[in-house]
Amino acid sequence: MIRVDNLHRHFGGFRAVDGASLEIAKGSITGLVGPNGAGKTTLFNVIAGALPPTSGRVYMDGEDITGLPPHELFHKGLLRTFQIAHEFSSMTCRENLMMVPGGQSGETLWNAWIGRGRIAREEAVLLKKADEVLDFLTISHLKDERAGNLSGGQKKLLELGRTMMVDAKIVFLDEVGAGVNRTLLNTIGDAILRLNKERGYTFCMIEHDMDFIGRLCDPVIVMAEGHVLAKGTIEEIKANEQVIEAYLGTGLKNKDQVGA
Amino acid sequence: MDLLNAIVALSNFVLIPAIAYGSQLALGALGVTLIYGILRFSNFAHGDTMAFGTMSAILFTWWLQSLGVSLGPLPTALLAIPAGIAGAAALVLLTDRGVYRFYRAQKAKPVILVIVSMGVMFIYNGVVRLIVGPGDQNFADGERFLISARTFRDLTGLEEGLAIRTTQALTVVTAVIVVALLFWFLNRTRTGKSMRAYSDNEDLALLSGINPERVVLVTWLIVAALATVAGVLYGLDKTFKPFTYFQLLLPIFASAIVGGLGNPIGAIAGGFIVAFSEVGITYAWKKVLNHALPESLAPDGLVQLLSTDYKFAVSFVILVIVLLFRPTGLFRGKSV
Amino acid sequence: GSHATEAKIGVILGFTGPIESLTPMMADSAELAMKEVNESGKFLDGVTLVPVRADSTCVDSAAATAAAERLVTTDGVVAIMGADCSGVTGAILANVAVANGIPMVSPSATSPALSTAEDNGLFFRTAPSDARQGVVLAEILKARGINEVAVTYSNSDYGKGLADSFAAAYAEMGGSITLNAPHEDNKADYSAEIAALASAGGEALMVLGYADSGGRGMIQASVDTGAFDVFGLGDGMYGDALVDALGGSMEDSFGAVPWSEGDGADAFKTITDAAGINGESSFTRESYDAAALIALAMAKGGEATSAAVAANLLDVANAPGEPILPGELGKALEILAAGGDIDYVGASSVELIGPGEAAGSYRYYEIKDGGYSTVEFK
Amino acid sequence: MNPSVRTWVMFALVSALILGTGFFQSWNSALLILNMGLVSAVMALGVNLQWGIAGLFNVGVMGFVALGGLAVVLISVPPVTEAWAAGGGRLIGALLLGLAVIAAAVQAWKRLSGVLRGWAMAGLLIVGFFVYRAVLDPAVEAIESVNPAATGYLGGLGLPVLLSWPVGGLLAAGAAWVIGKTALGLRSDYLAIATLGIAEIVIAILKAEDWLARGVKNVIGLPRPVPYEIDLQNDPAFVDRAAGFGLDATTASTVYVKLGYSVLFAAVLIVLLVLAQLALKSPWGRMMRAIRDNETAARAMGKNVTARHLQVFVLGSAICGIAGAMMTTLDGQLTPISYQPLRFTFLVWVMVIVGGSGNNLGAVLGGFLIWFLWVQVEPFGQWIMTVVTSGMADGNALKAHLLDSVQHMRLLTMGVILLLVLRFSPRGLLPER
Amino acid sequence: MSGNPYQDDRGNRDLSITNPKGIGEIDGTRKSGAARPAPGGPFLIGEAMTGGYGRGADILHGCTIAVEKGQIAVIVGPNGAGKSTAMKAVFGMLDLRAGHVRLDGEDITALTPQARVAKGMAFVPQTNNIFTSLTVQENLEMGAFLRDDDFRGTMEQVFELFPILRDKRRQPAGELSGGQRQQVAVGRALMTRPKVLMLDEPTAGVSPIVMDELFDRIIEVARTGISILMVEQNARQALEIADKGYVLVQGGNAFAGTGKELLADAEVRRSFLGG
Numbered sequence A: 001m002i003r004v005d006n007l008h009r010h011f012g013g014f015r016a017v018d019g020a021s022l023e024i025a026k027g028s029i030t031g032l033v034g035p036n037g038a039g040k041t042t043l044f045n046v047i048a049g050a051l052p053p054t055s056g057r058v059y060m061d062g063e064d065i066t067g068l069p070p071h072e073l074f075h076k077g078l079l080r081t082f083q084i085a086h087e088f089s090s091m092t093c094r095e096n097l098m099m100v101p102g103g104q105s106g107e108t109l110w111n112a113w114i115g116r117g118r119i120a121r122e123e124a125v126l127l128k129k130a131d132e133v134l135d136f137l138t139i140s141h142l143k144d145e146r147a148g149n150l151s152g153g154q155k156k157l158l159e160l161g162r163t164m165m166v167d168a169k170i171v172f173l174d175e176v177g178a179g180v181n182r183t184l185l186n187t188i189g190d191a192i193l194r195l196n197k198e199r200g201y202t203f204c205m206i207e208h209d210m211d212f213i214g215r216l217c218d219p220v221i222v223m224a225e226g227h228v229l230a231k232g233t234i235e236e237i238k239a240n241e242q243v244i245e246a247y248l249g250t251g252l253k254n255k256d257q258v259g260a
Numbered sequence B: 001m002d003l004l005n006a007i008v009a010l011s012n013f014v015l016i017p018a019i020a021y022g023s024q025l026a027l028g029a030l031g032v033t034l035i036y037g038i039l040r041f042s043n044f045a046h047g048d049t050m051a052f053g054t055m056s057a058i059l060f061t062w063w064l065q066s067l068g069v070s071l072g073p074l075p076t077a078l079l080a081i082p083a084g085i086a087g088a089a090a091l092v093l094l095t096d097r098g099v100y101r102f103y104r105a106q107k108a109k110p111v112i113l114v115i116v117s118m119g120v121m122f123i124y125n126g127v128v129r130l131i132v133g134p135g136d137q138n139f140a141d142g143e144r145f146l147i148s149a150r151t152f153r154d155l156t157g158l159e160e161g162l163a164i165r166t167t168q169a170l171t172v173v174t175a176v177i178v179v180a181l182l183f184w185f186l187n188r189t190r191t192g193k194s195m196r197a198y199s200d201n202e203d204l205a206l207l208s209g210i211n212p213e214r215v216v217l218v219t220w221l222i223v224a225a226l227a228t229v230a231g232v233l234y235g236l237d238k239t240f241k242p243f244t245y246f247q248l249l250l251p252i253f254a255s256a257i258v259g260g261l262g263n264p265i266g267a268i269a270g271g272f273i274v275a276f277s278e279v280g281i282t283y284a285w286k287k288v289l290n291h292a293l294p295e296s297l298a299p300d301g302l303v304q305l306l307s308t309d310y311k312f313a314v315s316f317v318i319l320v321i322v323l324l325f326r327p328t329g330l331f332r333g334k335s336v
Numbered sequence C: 001g002s003h004a005t006e007a008k009i010g011v012i013l014g015f016t017g018p019i020e021s022l023t024p025m026m027a028d029s030a031e032l033a034m035k036e037v038n039e040s041g042k043f044l045d046g047v048t049l050v051p052v053r054a055d056s057t058c059v060d061s062a063a064a065t066a067a068a069e070r071l072v073t074t075d076g077v078v079a080i081m082g083a084d085c086s087g088v089t090g091a092i093l094a095n096v097a098v099a100n101g102i103p104m105v106s107p108s109a110t111s112p113a114l115s116t117a118e119d120n121g122l123f124f125r126t127a128p129s130d131a132r133q134g135v136v137l138a139e140i141l142k143a144r145g146i147n148e149v150a151v152t153y154s155n156s157d158y159g160k161g162l163a164d165s166f167a168a169a170y171a172e173m174g175g176s177i178t179l180n181a182p183h184e185d186n187k188a189d190y191s192a193e194i195a196a197l198a199s200a201g202g203e204a205l206m207v208l209g210y211a212d213s214g215g216r217g218m219i220q221a222s223v224d225t226g227a228f229d230v231f232g233l234g235d236g237m238y239g240d241a242l243v244d245a246l247g248g249s250m251e252d253s254f255g256a257v258p259w260s261e262g263d264g265a266d267a268f269k270t271i272t273d274a275a276g277i278n279g280e281s282s283f284t285r286e287s288y289d290a291a292a293l294i295a296l297a298m299a300k301g302g303e304a305t306s307a308a309v310a311a312n313l314l315d316v317a318n319a320p321g322e323p324i325l326p327g328e329l330g331k332a333l334e335i336l337a338a339g340g341d342i343d344y345v346g347a348s349s350v351e352l353i354g355p356g357e358a359a360g361s362y363r364y365y366e367i368k369d370g371g372y373s374t375v376e377f378k
Numbered sequence D: 001m002n003p004s005v006r007t008w009v010m011f012a013l014v015s016a017l018i019l020g021t022g023f024f025q026s027w028n029s030a031l032l033i034l035n036m037g038l039v040s041a042v043m044a045l046g047v048n049l050q051w052g053i054a055g056l057f058n059v060g061v062m063g064f065v066a067l068g069g070l071a072v073v074l075i076s077v078p079p080v081t082e083a084w085a086a087g088g089g090r091l092i093g094a095l096l097l098g099l100a101v102i103a104a105a106v107q108a109w110k111r112l113s114g115v116l117r118g119w120a121m122a123g124l125l126i127v128g129f130f131v132y133r134a135v136l137d138p139a140v141e142a143i144e145s146v147n148p149a150a151t152g153y154l155g156g157l158g159l160p161v162l163l164s165w166p167v168g169g170l171l172a173a174g175a176a177w178v179i180g181k182t183a184l185g186l187r188s189d190y191l192a193i194a195t196l197g198i199a200e201i202v203i204a205i206l207k208a209e210d211w212l213a214r215g216v217k218n219v220i221g222l223p224r225p226v227p228y229e230i231d232l233q234n235d236p237a238f239v240d241r242a243a244g245f246g247l248d249a250t251t252a253s254t255v256y257v258k259l260g261y262s263v264l265f266a267a268v269l270i271v272l273l274v275l276a277q278l279a280l281k282s283p284w285g286r287m288m289r290a291i292r293d294n295e296t297a298a299r300a301m302g303k304n305v306t307a308r309h310l311q312v313f314v315l316g317s318a319i320c321g322i323a324g325a326m327m328t329t330l331d332g333q334l335t336p337i338s339y340q341p342l343r344f345t346f347l348v349w350v351m352v353i354v355g356g357s358g359n360n361l362g363a364v365l366g367g368f369l370i371w372f373l374w375v376q377v378e379p380f381g382q383w384i385m386t387v388v389t390s391g392m393a394d395g396n397a398l399k400a401h402l403l404d405s406v407q408h409m410r411l412l413t414m415g416v417i418l419l420l421v422l423r424f425s426p427r428g429l430l431p432e433r
Numbered sequence E: 001m002s003g004n005p006y007q008d009d010r011g012n013r014d015l016s017i018t019n020p021k022g023i024g025e026i027d028g029t030r031k032s033g034a035a036r037p038a039p040g041g042p043f044l045i046g047e048a049m050t051g052g053y054g055r056g057a058d059i060l061h062g063c064t065i066a067v068e069k070g071q072i073a074v075i076v077g078p079n080g081a082g083k084s085t086a087m088k089a090v091f092g093m094l095d096l097r098a099g100h101v102r103l104d105g106e107d108i109t110a111l112t113p114q115a116r117v118a119k120g121m122a123f124v125p126q127t128n129n130i131f132t133s134l135t136v137q138e139n140l141e142m143g144a145f146l147r148d149d150d151f152r153g154t155m156e157q158v159f160e161l162f163p164i165l166r167d168k169r170r171q172p173a174g175e176l177s178g179g180q181r182q183q184v185a186v187g188r189a190l191m192t193r194p195k196v197l198m199l200d201e202p203t204a205g206v207s208p209i210v211m212d213e214l215f216d217r218i219i220e221v222a223r224t225g226i227s228i229l230m231v232e233q234n235a236r237q238a239l240e241i242a243d244k245g246y247v248l249v250q251g252g253n254a255f256a257g258t259g260k261e262l263l264a265d266a267e268v269r270r271s272f273l274g275g
């Protein structure tokens, strides 16, 4: 689905992404973990077109998508959420969702002036869909609330909800779980699984919660200092000495001992 | 000999005027750039701040002149600069107290401050005209020339003259001194460093115990001083008229942006770039070429790239080119 | 109405804007004429002229039109002394004056285009159209044996129009212009213009601009760099302030200014000095004359109405009749009251021709010993 | 206050001000204020589209307004046939050549790479410039020497003046497209300074290029879309009808003509306002708000932010161009030196901010209110100063000074109003939400 | 966007008129209130703090955090729990609606952050915690801004603590790597010679080796008698060196105890320490 080839992204002299190569298989839920500052978000930003790479290539279904602007990637079916929620704060939750689908006829001015009827029909469909998504995310009571007033967790849900408004091929999730309470996180996990199974979404997610990763992801990629440190199933990763050293820490061993 | 004439002509009509004008613009642009760097907005009222400071200095100069005070060959207005600075400082501090401070407390976005400064611009505009009127005020006295074109010709026997005005020399000297002082202040003194720190990161500066309000106060004081010095020197060299000072805003902005907003070195470089491009690109090379080239090659036409109608366009075209290829201006890297 | 004891006259000048530094003196001069009329006590059985000022802004046609509209429809002015800049003058003329039948006498709108504007016989000006002045200046250069000059003009309809007419006349007489470059008024720096002009060279620099604005800036820049030693000056450049400010550098320069042979200008200086008004500034003479003509036309028509002004203005301005100088408005009123004829000469030697504009008699002057000295009248 | 009530109250207030002018000054004055108010409202609408809806800071309103004015000349003035014969064709050729050179240079920049690229582009531009000048200069000279005192330019197309309004919009839109393409395409915006500069350049061209619209010599006597007062006054039928209303012919004709303009302007304003409101209340408006709230997220959600910004910038500028054409039509003349930033850029900004950024009705309100004040501060100021100074002795220097300075109250008042509104009602008199 | 109309920039990003770099969030125009004596209690305590940002909803709900002299207190908790907010509250960077902050026998609730610096508190924010355009040395000098005495000794100490900074002292701090930046940030805070050092996630974005190093240094600093209050995501290591640990959840205290106690608590381990 996505192939990243020796990708570099430097900020001045600082190498945030430093020769990362990885592959995300179609239909998988790939986990991306790594210490703070490993370059995960930066990698996402480069893949999703928010930042141009310093060097390296990104392919999607064999097509070179390096450096394409985000809005074009969106239309190719590549979506992403943000680590720090990027809601449209002055708009209601419903509007936040309804604005997502591309190719709305009402988004061209000409139609906005003369195609009111068609727009009204499209809007009705969008509205229904948005409400379904809000229901699904258990925040339908907030549909007319300004998104800026939501709690951090709710904003995260809304971000996820946006990806559900369209038929995405691949969704990049940046720490969806952060700041979301555990019960809700389970719901989100279920949603991700369902989208993956029923709609065939491919996911790539950054997450620090190893339980959550363990439940959803196969494979897991570990990044450190801008490059890929390891890749494998969650078990393999948990057992990888390098990973333990760089990311998981010795604490995990203790846990295994205690658990045993 | 002819080459010498060519050089003299070029110096007289391009180099010296552009250096003097460039220094004036640089001093103005420094004020704009300091506010941009530290208070974070482009101050549309800067031209009128210059006008107010200059007006204060003029009023004081007149009073001094009426007392019979004089500086001999130097303009009396130099003595009045401190009074002018005091006037401008009082004005900007009052404005800060009554206007800007509120928005700072609100943590208003810089673009709001830009709009606020438009309002302030209107008010300053009116105030200056109410006090001194809209007319031309001539307040220069003393010797106009260090060396006049005629004297130079007589002295050297060259065909071309070279004139250096007292005010030009003063402007350049003052600009050098002021710039040196400013750099020394910003880079060496505690207060100066605290200003750079505040410019870099407001919150962290505050957490280091730097009083932000003091930084703001000092910034305004420096800006008032720069504006007044620039305005007085300009007024001495040319003439004072409120409308002209408002119009100065445009080349000053162009200078500050070409150089890289927020960067003092950039402001200075920008001032000279704008001045040189205004004077240089529209310069008719005929005279210089006539001197420099042998008779047979001497041009018929003016050899002028662009007519002077478009001299203002020149600085903006340069601005656009610079921004296209170096979006942050010529000198980014180090800001204030 | 004709039996009102007050007749209002609009004084519409650019009190703010680019020529805001000239207009106060112009207004003062115009009001001086009205005061003189009032104080004579001989105006239409005790009708008092009341000036009403309004701001033309010089550049903002809409604001100028609004101001004129207010004067005409609210204050009820019967005539307008103004406006100043050609642009706003044209706008007021087309949108207010013609529509309401209000005569306008402009002291300073010199644009040749105004000669052909649709005015319904309502537009007059005491400033001559630039067409004539161009010829006069060219003749002066010829007389001085100057065959090659550089020209700089204020980038306005005034400057450009004058420069065009001068260029045409001069070329016809065989003179050559090395460079004809505009300068913007109120700008920061004129080094570029002077550099180009100096490079082009010439025996003199013709400065067709304003004495307290760009024109002066250009001379200053020229003197400062030694680019030119001799300057030929258009009428906008006349003024003691210029000579005072630039001192000896102006020596041997020359120019033309609308002026009559005789004592008009001197008389004007006497009365302005007495009134404590700066009468040496640009267009003060024309302003005085504009206001005086309005009053005299009313007197001639026997009523303080717009129609009287429009109908009689040319009549009082031109021969035949007793010549009238500034300060003699009382005498003129007496003659008119007695049914006599006058030929208003005024401060600028008014002679209105054709479509109601000054024919322009010019004083050709030189600057000698730091003062103006007349060479001849043309 | 409920927003819609507030809107009604505010508009009632402005209407009252204009009606008051009618009652206390004259209906002619009131109508004139109304007409320029309508034009100002259109300008404010344009700027509001840019600033209020997309946060684009356009400080070059003046330039677009001037382009609209130019359109009036180019469309409505009859062509000067001698001038066309003298050099029209050559001139058009030169302009096309200029465009071709620029296009070639851009292509060179795009196609080539490495060191060659810069040199090729520079070379093309420099050579092209001289060739262009070589063709252009003689043509210009020929055109400008055709009766310079009265014409000296190519004239226009001699088409109905109303056609110039949309054309003014198109001209402004074209300029805006070039500016936007450049300034919005940079890594971050540099729109403010770009517009500030381009506006000056537009004015410089208008002043310097006599063949285009007589430069600073002005084009006066532009055709009108409404009858001339004089013709009405000379039309017995009209005079009779006026008498039927109890009006004298002069008043009736002036009011009639002004009403004619009012109707035309109001029609334009209403159409634009309706279009703007429809756009704002559609998915397009939602998308624009999303972009304003969070550009990064909007990009990630497939919205082409740069294209939208460009679109809004072009549209807003076009509206300013239309307003400029309307204004020049009302003035009946094009006077390039009258374009001053204080009046045409900053004052329009005051209108938008005071009215309420982001709210189209607010911008319209601001247009009316600020224009009213711009015109009326002068007589009010005079009146206030007279009252203030009435206690002073006649010869008092201060009194004379104050009375002489009333005109400068205008700028002061604008500043004070802007600051007061920003401070106490930061979202403007009619807030967006 | 907080709904404050003065902060509504309509998404304008025009760099030719606005300079968004380094804008802060703390209102620096406020006048400081007075400190009142309040003897007893821990050395530094933020007690029952309730409040939030601006006019927004409360983020802290009766949250209490304390540290004794020379000890290390660590705050852990999920993202968005309000850990950083609690730190800011203790430092006076947001208005408390209820609760007090006391330092060394004084109630300093009314003091502005600047005034608290003068009282001997130092704070290293989670992000943007160095002056990127200033050199390393100037960064440290800024830390000593309030000191009138000769601070060269303290700077020596900082250089001894973080030797790498000595080599880079003439280099703009913005050119340093993440770990080095973090050292500069801590060094700057130490330059004030604080009584209390507050650190918000000092090890974020720092490689594990540097992290261990930093923890060692922090222990060293504590040994000199400076109290340390810090937020940590690397909760396990942090709690190991902590004298006192707090678990914040949704703005309130969920658990508190010594570091060892929390580490031993199964519930805490499961919910917050990732197992």
Ligand SMILES: Nc1ncnc2c1ncn2[C@@H]1O[C@H](COP(=O)(O)OP(=O)(O)OP(=O)(O)O)[C@@H](O)[C@H]1O
Pocket: A011, A014, A015, A016, A034, A035, A036, A037, A038, A039, A040, A041, A042, A043, A083, E178, E205
């Ligand atoms: N715009 C930028 N300019 C300069 N440096 C940056 C920029 N964005 C990221 N970095 C640096 O790049 C490095 C990698 O950042 P990134 O956000 O990708 O980390 P991450 O792996 O997502 O970490 P976390 O788990 O904390 O989210 C960090 O050290 C960061 O400081």
Ligand SMILES: Nc1ncnc2c1ncn2[C@@H]1O[C@H](COP(=O)(O)OP(=O)(O)OP(=O)(O)O)[C@@H](O)[C@H]1O
Pocket: A151, A152, E002, E025, E053, E056, E059, E077, E078, E079, E080, E081, E082, E083, E084, E085, E086, E126
């Ligand atoms: N400046 C602010 N204005 C308004 N709300 C804010 C602000 N900063 C943080 N918040 C909100 O306060 C809540 C707590 O944030 P805080 O930064 O204290 O969390 P935290 O516990 O430090 O999380 P992390 O571990 O991610 O740093 C979050 O919901 C956040 O959205």
Ligand SMILES: [Mg+2]
Pocket: A040, A041, A042, A083
């Ligand atoms: Mg990240």
Ligand SMILES: [Mg+2]
Pocket: E083, E084, E085, E126, E200
């Ligand atoms: Mg935090």
